[in-house]
Amino acid sequence: MGSRYTAYRVKHELEKKAGLLKKRHPANPQPRFFISLREWRTQESVFLVSERETLDPAARETNPALKEKAQRIINGETLFFSAEWKSLGKEYDWLTNPTTGHRYDGKVHWSEVADISQEAGDIKYVWERSRFSWLLTLIRDDYHNGTDHAEYVFTQVDDWIARNPVNQGPNWRCSQESSLRIMNWCYALHYYKNSEFLTEERWARIQNVIYWTLHHVYHHIDFSRIAVRNNHAVTETMSLALSCILFPFIPETKKWSERGKKWFEEEVDYQIYDDGTFLQFSMNYHRVMIQLFSFGLALSEIDGERFSDKVYSKAYKSLDFLYQCLQEENGWLPNYGSNDGAWFFPLSDTDYRDYRPQLNTLSQILTGKPIYTESALTEDAFWMVHHLPQKAEYMAPLLKKSGTLSYPTGGFYLLRTPDHFTMIRCGNHKDRPAQADNLHIDVWVKGQNILRDSGTYQYNTSPELLDYFMGSASHNTVMVDGKSQMLKGSRFIWYFWTQAKAAQWKETPSHYVFEGEVSAFAYLNPKASHFRRVLISKTSPIWTVEDQLKELPEYSKKQLWHTADKNAVKFSAFEKDIMITPAYERSYVSDYYGQMEEAEAVSFTFREKIITKIELNTQ
Known part of the structure; x- marks a missing residue:
């Protein structure tokens, strides 16, 4: 792994034993508030979608299957790793592994939580619901089927905040999970922006967690950039790079965003090889990169900014490589390399192994043209490129090669x-x-x-x-x-x-x-x-x-x-x-x-x- 990796791991373990990680990431820190709900609602904000009242109704399609999935979530079930429904109950504590019954201590500093434990089982079973990707299913159900899940959504966010105090417990253990959580919260905050269930008190608690999440990511970013250096580093640096767009009311985001953008561009350049392949040698994690590219490039373009040309080049090459591996009959790719079921932004009803919706979205961003036109394969793009401005020049459309x-x-x-x-x-x-x-x-x-x-x-x-x-x-x-x-x-x-x-x-x-x-x-x-x-x-x-x-x-x-x-x-x-x-x-x-x-x-x-x-x- 090299001297850089070894030196960092030694340093990290010494800091952990000396208590420096606890000092850098304090438990029960002073709450931070920056802007009132009323002020935030009246400010012009930038996101991939706007509030529900303004979304174009033309794309709505009554969807009984989506309604059933939403109801299962309301009834206390969670779709684990994009494939298996498990009932956690309506009073789930966010800390119990449903496969082993082990309950993590939510008051222990995250640096003392073991992510590998035979007794606890796979910690990913605890992280999965706390990622809040299921919010997107509820939002899509609201849009297509005319329901309103705002009360449930904000009650769940409130409950998570209460049971997961800042920098404590298993759900603060992974900076990538924390980054994804606030990205998914952004969908809820913008879609339900005018809901009566988003109250001033809730907004204060949410922005406090957002602040300390970004603080945590920024001050622990070397772990991902040196010790891990894979999709975790890309996710975390991207969340910092976009923080000034998403949360301009937090003063530190100016610095975090500037450095995050530099780190993000470095990670993309390093991790995506010049032929478009990916350092993790995994089809699924390569699709993770596709979704991150779509989220990041679309949001930055809506804001009027751009990442470097190198990022666009690597994104296009990534897209082309996966497209050449895709089977048109079903959208599947070889189940090659590590595959943990990661689907950061589940914005379609297709099978998890079907890569077409995600490739289609990035194609639309980069080339201005979709690969597919069926509604089942284009909905992902609706939730990613809804506000994307037209560009004067696009990259060449993809062609399947024989x-x-x-x-x-x-x-x-x-x-x-x-x-x-x-x-x-x-x-x-x-x-x-x-x-x-x-x-x-x-x-x-x-x-x-x-x-x-x-x-x-x-x-x-x-x-x-x-x-x-x-x-x-x-x-x-x-x-x-x-x-x-x-x-x-x-x-x-x-x-x-x-x-x-x-x-x-x-x-x-x-x-x-x-x-x-x-x-x-x-x-x-x-x-x-x-x-x-x-x-x-x-x-x-x-x-x-x-x-x-x-x-x-x-x-x-x-x-x-x-x-x-x-x-x-x-x-x-x-x-x-x-x-x-x-x-x-x-x-x-x-x-x-x-x-x-x-x-x-x-x-x-x-x-x-x-x-x-x-x-x-x-x-």
């Missing part, structure tokens, strides 16, 4: 034909890898994921499941003596990072040919490497995969294949022209965070070199 595509900086190699899509990962790691998945292959046929990635499941679960979902066992690659291609450390840490040695597409009259080699299993032999050649027929749905492990002659090797439907494909594998008998072993699949199903993987054991033909079963 044939081979290479993204060498991030290490993604794509092939799209009229009938199928293949993604191969062969990359270097100058930034921390989350999963041991180099040379993984994902195959889709007409929107169906034929050869799949097993997903993520949970970040805080048993060591066995963590090893499976983060390791090579859950991917379509090769293991040595049952071990992953990198050595697992604690939590998100891997040692002996794999690195691409070579990767390229070739083309013959009959095949598309990928060849790639990575240094792997270096903890077994520093000279070890994995070479993979993939031949994809131009005339038949057949993939021929050759794997060779070098400098590891004394070890047994296993080639793994995870299929969505074991009857959809046929495998035949050979070593030195001798057919290898397949083995069938238990695997798991997690399409959504926190959910897991048992499945079956096909494996072939070999010594040095294996050639496997994978044929789509068309019968």
